[in-house]
Amino acid sequence: MIRSAILPLPYSEPLVADHGRLRLFSGSANIPLSLEVSRYLGIDLGPMVRKRFADGEIYIQIQESIRGCDVYLIQPCCYPVNDNLMELLIMIDACRRASARQITAVIPYYGYARADRKTAGRESITAKLVANLITEAGASRILAMDLHSSQIQGYFDIPLDHVYGS
Secondary structure (H helix, E strand, O other): OOOOOOOOOOOOOOOOOOOOOEEEEEOOOOHHHHHHHHHHHOOOEOOEEEEEOOOOOEEEEEOOOOOOOEEEEEOOOOOOHHHHHHHHHHHHHHHHHOOOOEEEEEEOOOOOOOOOOOOOOOOOOHHHHHHHHHHHHOOOEEEEEOOOOHHHHHHOOOOEEEEOOO
């Protein structure tokens, strides 16, 4: 679990004063982090139905209109990486199909980042594959933290903001 220490604002006003077109949603990988971000920005997390079917498939439904909105999806792709990555892809696709204006995937932990190059023949560069999947799902922008390798930024054909925790 990624831990953070977000200090309270010195004023009582939210950091984002006019957030009428801004929507914030949380994946299931780190809800406490999403709640901290929500509290810090003064924006409620958007309502979403998240289910898992008997065969393990993930179902996501956004429960409010996000047409024309700027949507931020917070979902680290940590353990279990495949489930959390798939949930992120489904959330992005649901937002794209709901006509969000822009979809920013906030990824505090980028799964498969260590597979950023081939070290032997017949290997996948999985970090690039994940970048392709996120882009094809419909993300407009990525906000990633502490990537294993800076070259991962070049794997995306959409803007990527790489921030560092230290």
